[in-house]
Amino acid sequence: MHQRTLGLWTRDPEPEILPTCAALGIGFVPFSPLGKGFLTGTVDASTSYPAGDMRTGMPRFTTRNRAANRVLVDQIATLAHARHATPGQVALAWLLAQHPSIVPIPGTRRTARIDENAAATQLPLSADELADLGELAQRVGVQGNRYNEDQMSLVDK
Numbered sequence: 001m002h003q004r005t006l007g008l009w010t011r012d013p014e015p016e017i018l019p020t021c022a023a024l025g026i027g028f029v030p031f032s033p034l035g036k037g038f039l040t041g042t043v044d045a046s047t048s049y050p051a052g053d054m055r056t057g058m059p060r061f062t063t064r065n066r067a068a069n070r071v072l073v074d075q076i077a078t079l080a081h082a083r084h085a086t087p088g089q090v091a092l093a094w095l096l097a098q099h100p101s102i103v104p105i106p107g108t109r110r111t112a113r114i115d116e117n118a119a120a121t122q123l124p125l126s127a128d129e130l131a132d133l134g135e136l137a138q139r140v141g142v143q144g145n146r147y148n149e150d151q152m153s154l155v156d157k
């Protein structure tokens with residue numbers, strides 16, 4: 001089992017690690033599959049985090065980058081709306097569709113959200129929708145590194 005960040009706004013394991021895992025029969029757990037909440041569409045520039053929340057120190061979660069990164073989430077939300085789903089469900093369904101050995105484990109403190117997130121397994125996305133989402137993520141991109149400089153030096157990019 002391999003664990004690393006992967007999702008609509010973190011694509012770097014795709015060229016090398018995912019094919020290697022698939023070839024060797026190794027499962028892949030993408031941690032932070034909801035982009036630490038951002039891909040659910042419930043986070044924007046006005047969101048505040050409690051002291052000690054790791055996101056306060058993350059470049060991707062500065063106020064400015066949260067505003068900029070809404071472009072991606074708003075477009076995910078448009079597709080979600082058309083499918084009577086939530087943006088988070090679309091983000092999870094996209095991950096699930098990438099390979100059968102990819103097992104996202106979203107984190108939440110709320111029971112209702114466990115049900116919402118689990119329902120993503122019942123949201124098959126069409127080939128066109130998957131391609132559109134992939135293209136969207138590449139085109140729009142994401143502002144801000146996942147971690148600050150010190151933290152980035154500790155991870156295998």
Ligand SMILES: NC(=O)c1ccc[n+]([C@@H]2O[C@H](COP(=O)([O-])OP(=O)(O)OC[C@H]3O[C@@H](n4cnc5c(N)ncnc54)[C@H](OP(=O)(O)O)[C@@H]3O)[C@@H](O)[C@H]2O)c1
Pocket residue numbers: 031032033034035036037038040042088105106107108109110113116117
């Ligand atoms: N991030 C890491 O470095 C890391 C490392 C190892 C293991 N993990 C584990 O991986 C799992 C998930 O990672 P993660 O928690 O970092 O990120 P994540 O699953 O991408 O996102 C979790 C965040 O999304 C929010 N959320 C979840 N479902 C939601 C929904 N349906 N609507 C709106 N907001 C929603 C949660 O808030 P609420 O709690 O308020 O719902 C929480 O703030 C956790 O079990 C974590 O312990 C993470």
